[in-house]
Amino acid sequence: MPSLLHALQTTIGRKILTGITGIFLTLFLVVHLAGNFSLFSSNPEAFNAYTEFLHSLGTLLYLVEIILVIVFLLHAYIGISIWLRKRKARPENYSVYKTSGEPSRQTIASRTMAITGVVILVFTIVHLFTFKWGPGIAEGYVTYIDGQEVRDLKRLVNDIFQNEFYVIGYTAVMILIGFHLRHGIWSSMQSLGAMSPKLSPVIYTIGGLIALALAVGFLFVPIWIYITGGV
Amino acid sequence: MSSEKMKLTLRVWKQKDGASKGRFENYVLEDANPHMSFLEMLDHLNEKLMKEKKEPIEFDHDCREGICGSCNLMINGIAHGPQQKTAACQLHMRHFKDGDLITIEPWRATAFPIIKDLVVNRYALDRIMAAGGYVSVGTNSAPDANAIPIKKRDADLAMDFATCIGCGACVAACPNASASLFTGAKIAQFSLLPQGGPERKRRVVNMVDQMEKEGFGDCSNYAECEAVCPVGISIDAIARMRREYMGAMKG
Numbered sequence: 001m002p003s004l005l006h007a008l009q010t011t012i013g014r015k016i017l018t019g020i021t022g023i024f025l026t027l028f029l030v031v032h033l034a035g036n037f038s039l040f041s042s043n044p045e046a047f048n049a050y051t052e053f054l055h056s057l058g059t060l061l062y063l064v065e066i067i068l069v070i071v072f073l074l075h076a077y078i079g080i081s082i083w084l085r086k087r088k089a090r091p092e093n094y095s096v097y098k099t100s101g102e103p104s105r106q107t108i109a110s111r112t113m114a115i116t117g118v119v120i121l122v123f124t125i126v127h128l129f130t131f132k133w134g135p136g137i138a139e140g141y142v143t144y145i146d147g148q149e150v151r152d153l154k155r156l157v158n159d160i161f162q163n164e165f166y167v168i169g170y171t172a173v174m175i176l177i178g179f180h181l182r183h184g185i186w187s188s189m190q191s192l193g194a195m196s197p198k199l200s201p202v203i204y205t206i207g208g209l210i211a212l213a214l215a216v217g218f219l220f221v222p223i224w225i226y227i228t229g230g231v
Numbered sequence: 232m233s234s235e236k237m238k239l240t241l242r243v244w245k246q247k248d249g250a251s252k253g254r255f256e257n258y259v260l261e262d263a264n265p266h267m268s269f270l271e272m273l274d275h276l277n278e279k280l281m282k283e284k285k286e287p288i289e290f291d292h293d294c295r296e297g298i299c300g301s302c303n304l305m306i307n308g309i310a311h312g313p314q315q316k317t318a319a320c321q322l323h324m325r326h327f328k329d330g331d332l333i334t335i336e337p338w339r340a341t342a343f344p345i346i347k348d349l350v351v352n353r354y355a356l357d358r359i360m361a362a363g364g365y366v367s368v369g370t371n372s373a374p375d376a377n378a379i380p381i382k383k384r385d386a387d388l389a390m391d392f393a394t395c396i397g398c399g400a401c402v403a404a405c406p407n408a409s410a411s412l413f414t415g416a417k418i419a420q421f422s423l424l425p426q427g428g429p430e431r432k433r434r435v436v437n438m439v440d441q442m443e444k445e446g447f448g449d450c451s452n453y454a455e456c457e458a459v460c461p462v463g464i465s466i467d468a469i470a471r472m473r474r475e476y477m478g479a480m481k482g
């Protein structure tokens with residue numbers, strides 16, 4: 001029996017790791033989106049109360065954040081190394097190359113996983129600087145919940161998405177995330193061996209629908225705020 | 232017959248040997264016809280070239296009926312050409328049109344070094360087999376037929392995976408040059424049969440290691456392999472290989 005360390009360095013191990021980390025990140029996106037939709041709650045302070053609740057978790061939040069960062073970087077590292085390995089396995093490309101069509105899953109989405117992935121990586125850094133490490137109480141983004149002074153992240157979100165550059169940029173990136181997940185969700189199931197010929201087309205369709213729902217869900221917020229002037 | 236004459240321009244990869252640099256060469260064939268198989272069309276061209284005292288095009292072939300897996304040709308960018316579930320030797324010229332330009336390239340992968348022109352060395356696949364693609368059985372006398380009961384469903388499925396002819400089209404068509412479909416088919420076949428039991432865990436571990444050593448790429452689940460496979464092996468084989476590996480880890 002191989003050691004776990006050896007197994008994880010084989011082509012099977014790399015795929016199992018991309019699969020598990022990919023699913024983990026997708027689940028994170030689902031939770032993140034649910035949080036975003038509290039912006040539309042009938043309670044105007046729901047969003048700020050939610051972010052305040054996360055911060056009140058203290059150490060637990062740090063722990064989750066550290067796990068997220070590790071998973072994210074591991075996923076990106078393996079994804080890019082798979083892509084680099086390809087260049088070694090076929091240094092000379094075909095002069096003419098075409099897909100044979102169905103049942104191939106070779107699509108724009110699957111062929112651009114590394115590109116959409118790198119865009120997600122860069123976007124995530126910008127996104128964190130905009131919101132997580134963006135202006136807070138000291139810069140006047142203050143509100144009061146039950147008499148307590150908290151950061152008014154909701155107003156920051158509303159302010160940021162008055163700027164069309166942010167709105168266009170976010171929309172574009174969310175579409176690319178949709179592409180990443182269009183192939184990614186189905187692919188992660190195949191990577192984990194959780195697949196059969198009957199199940200495969202079903203999961204491919206469901207994966208596409210989840211990808212579409214996440215992309216539309218995320219890009220809805222900035223566009224809505226821009227059009228309506230704020231929530 | 233004469234009315235069915237096809238004029239073709241063939242853009243073929245020529246390479247003296249593994250160490251030399253290759254290049255494309257154009258050949259015009261005035262009198263191909265739709266009833267020829269793709270390999271007969273190449274034979275016809277080679278006969279002409281030899282009559283003209285020119286060097287013929289080297290390509291690999293043996294059975295010419297889709298069972299030996301030697302006719303590895305990348306035809307217009309698709310392994311084994313435009314017709315699915317068809318080896319290049321079973322492809323007929325009726326799938327092309329008069330006046331077509333056809334590009335023919337060898338399989339391209341680090342693990343498949345070019346020997347000459349369109350012929351590549353596919354020993355890497357044999358070495359993957361040698362690493363675990365066998366079963367240990369007594370060979371002194373033939374065992375009774377049906378001595379080991381096997382479910383019909385499992386036997387059929389194992390047979391489906393066993394139809395792999397080892398052509399390497401899956402590697403050739405894979406954007407990553409991965410050999411996962413070939414290796415998966417072999418592992419899946421044995422995993423379904425009691426005869427594969429004794430070496431079950433060792434087999435998947437060693438074959439996967441060998442695949443790595445030969446310099447094949449990783450699988451990104453493009454499923455292009457299934458689309459070009461002349462016998463239609465499903466990527467279910469790859470999912471099964473991954474499950475087998477996880478099973479081997481459990482000890």
Ligand code: HEM
Binds near residue numbers: 023026113452
């Ligand atoms: C929100 C963040 C992300 C999510 C939800 C996500 C999701 C996924 C999923 C589900 C898969 C399929 C896994 C598999 O094939 O087994 C995948 C694959 C991939 N991801 Fe991501 N990903 C994210 C970020 C990134 C980043 C930052 C990069 C790179 C910089 C990246 C690069 C890749 C690559 C290259 C693959 C394909 C791996 C292969 O070819 O086998 N991803 N991703």
Ligand code: SF4
Binds near residue numbers: 401402459461463
């Ligand atoms: S799996 Fe299909 S394409 Fe790959 S070697 Fe076997 S027969 Fe050829």
Ligand code: FES
Binds near residue numbers: 295296300320
């Ligand atoms: S020549 Fe044997 S499979 Fe084509």
